[in-house]
Amino acid sequence: MKTFFKSLVAACLLAMPLAAQAGTLTVKGSDTMVILVQRWAEDYMKKTPATKVQVTGGGSGTGLAALQNGTTDIAMSSREMKDAESEKLRTRYNTSGVEIAVAKDGVTFYVNEGNPVNALTMEQLKGIYLGDITNWKEVGGPDAPIVVYSRENSSGTYVFVKDNVLGGEDYTSSAQTLPGTAAVVNAVAKEKNGIGYGGAAYAKGIKELKIKTSGGEVAPTAENIKAGKYPLSRDLFFYLRNKPSGEVKAFIDFALSAEGQAIVTKVGYFPVK
Numbered sequence: 205m206k207t208f209f210k211s212l213v214a215a216c217l218l219a220m221p222l223a224a225q226a227g228t229l230t231v232k233g234s235d236t237m238v239i240l241v242q243r244w245a246e247d248y249m250k251k252t253p254a255t256k257v258q259v260t261g262g263g264s265g266t267g268l269a270a271l272q273n274g275t276t277d278i279a280m281s282s283r284e285m286k287d288a289e290s291e292k293l294r295t296r297y298n299t300s301g302v303e304i305a306v307a308k309d310g311v312t313f314y315v316n317e318g319n320p321v322n323a324l325t326m327e328q329l330k331g332i333y334l335g336d337i338t339n340w341k342e343v344g345g346p347d348a349p350i351v352v353y354s355r356e357n358s359s360g361t362y363v364f365v366k367d368n369v370l371g372g373e374d375y376t377s378s379a380q381t382l383p384g385t386a387a388v389v390n391a392v393a394k395e396k397n398g399i400g401y402g403g404a405a406y407a408k409g410i411k412e413l414k415i416k417t418s419g420g421e422v423a424p425t426a427e428n429i430k431a432g433k434y435p436l437s438r439d440l441f442f443y444l445r446n447k448p449s450g451e452v453k454a455f456i457d458f459a460l461s462a463e464g465q466a467i468v469t470k471v472g473y474f475p476v477k
């Protein structure tokens with residue numbers, strides 16, 4: 205009987221999210237979203253000092269894994285949840301999860317400010333990241349090797365670029381993998397022949413590339429993203445195990461409020477409302 209009781213308690217603990225504690229809210233995942241959610245957290249805690257909001261990055265895949273393991277209340281993700289991830293939630297918590305779009309972004313390719321190239325086609329970007337184009341002179345730049353920077357495969361932005369730019373093919377083996385968008389920006393700012401990618405909000409200290417389309421060159425601006433003209437637009441998500449309630453709901457309501465969406469614009473992303 206004692207053994208059965210211990211097993212029952214262990215099963216209950218396994219099913220119980222570990223992150224949820226009164227007065228503390230944990231948010232983990234997308235590095236793209238960290239600067240935005242940290243701003244939301246700072247302003248929210250000023251209004252609600254009894255609540256502590258802990259925000260950490262690590263990539264969308266890391267956040268969604270934490271949601272499955274019960275070690276975060278909210279997962280930040282710059283991509284949609286995969287079927288396999290949803291199935292893991294269903295197996296453990298009998299739910300496929302709740303998806304909430306909280307902001308919009310335009311995935312941006314960066315080059316060094318000294319690079320004369322201002323715009324590339326999607327095919328040229330694909331060629332560079334597959335390793336088929338290796339010199340800037342092949343795309344209208346100087347005679348210099350292209351230094352390619354990428355993100356870790358736990359990054360939602362890595363997955364987005366692979367799916368939407370590379371057509372699902374693998375990145376060139378010569379691409380240098382960096383741990384976060386800030387690291388990519390820093391590397392491109394220092395390497396005159398570099399190219400990298402990330403969220404629009406990080407595009408500082410480097411030059412944003414426009415995308416060449418049949419309708420002309422399109423920059424990742426708020427107007428182009430709202431109008432659906434920029435080809436690499438995406439939603440940024442919060443994922444939960446269940447319908448939000450209590451402190452989790454209050455924080456998400458703040459993020460989606462007029463005040464919260466104004467912060468989205470200040471940070472450099474684009475509001476969903």
